[in-house]
Amino acid sequence: MRLSKSRSAQMEMIGLVIIVILISLGMLFAAQFALKENPQKKIFTRKGLSYSTMSALMKTTVYEPGCEGDFKSSLNPQIGKDLLEDCARNKGFIQDNGFSLYRCRNQHTCIFLREFISEMLNETLGGWNKNYEFTSELIQAESDVPQPLFEKIVGSHGGCYKKERDSSGLFPIHTESGLVQSQLLLCD
């Protein structure tokens, strides 16, 4: 009698062990699902897109009324080469739409740059529902703290807060006023 009872208890134990093993297997499966890596395409697109957007932006030639500057010729400025430098040099006159060499859309270069870059990014990245942030900072010899050239540009779908993100890398430009560093962050 005692032997039969102990056998039955053993059987129950085996049953329980099997159930526990099965549940563990199920949980392993679920964990595999949950910890699945990001698709490669997503990462490739984010990295490549942030860099290509930034390099394209920096090269873009601007055709806007008033952009000829003091040269009075048909020289149209490029964002990276001319406008960012002008903005850095004349940052101090930004108040009341003060002096800048170029007067695109009759605005101070820094004001114009922010408006123009926002438009370009909104038509591309914004149109593809991407979150992004664009910053341009000036690093001067006298101060270690970088100063923003203009207010940070944030996408209409939001910026990059605690999300997977990739950077275009820093795009540095040497100007008379110091080093101008621009960066685009792209996130999902």
Add this chain to the structure above:
Amino acid sequence: MTETIAVLFIFFILILFGIMFYYKYQGVAFKEKQEELLGARAMDTTLKVLFLPEISCTKGEAEPEDNCFDMMKLRHANETFKKYITKYYFNLFSYSRIYVQEVYPEQTQYILYDKEIPFLEDGTKGWEKKEPTFFTVTLKDESKSAIIPHYGFGYVVVEVYL
């Protein structure tokens, strides 16, 4: 005896759940794999387009410019693509649609390649999904100035069909 039956019953129920779960997982995994392959093809095609000598910015023996398309080439590329679509370009791009959208200073669209999967015998479309990939590019135009090239802003869209 009743206890054994109960344990066996639960055991088989669990096995059944496991099989059902595995079946579902396989379905999802298959779809995911299909999407991954489509994504890889989209990536591959995009890279081919970005480095295509027919449209990229080259200057003699110098290195081609990054993410740059030459507008002078782009304006006439469609003719070349159409002419050699079966002989050459289909092997490169398979069933896909590739176009360049100029954003600034103008808003022109240049369709480079368009080859859709043919319709099925019953008249329904031959593809069930298309995967678009976007890439921002700079559009170099040397026709505007002989001294300094002008650069526009645009993007290339590569859509691959499944």
